[in-house]
Amino acid sequence: MLVVLWKNILADEEQKRLFLKKAMELRNYILQEPGNRGFDILEEQDNPLEITLCEKYCDEIAIAAHSSMEYAQRYFTELTAITAEYNVKILNCVSENN
Secondary structure, eight states: OEEEEEEEEOSSHHHHHHHHHHHHHHHHHHTTSTTEEEEEEEEOSSOTTEEEEEEEESSHHHHHHHHHSHHHHHHHHHHHHHOSEEEEEEEEOGGGGO
16 A cells, blocks of 8 residues: 655645645545545644645555546645645555565
8 A cells, every 4th residue: 555645834724724625625536536545634733734635545556547637636736726835755554564
């Protein structure tokens, strides 16, 4: 399994409200993708303006399929326009391999 962590830093509560609304809309689409294994929206305890989207996929093919979806491209553009700063990482889930 692969995990995509998309860390977002928002400037203020209004940006956070808009970001969370869009992220929840996107979540509804992503959870229906055949290769998706989960989608969580996480808030940093020490900084509530730092939101991480945690997407789980069965393999690289599923990530590529997700990335090619029109709605994924549209939401990525909309969410990054709201975000003051973001960083995306793809991680291998090693606990599933043991």
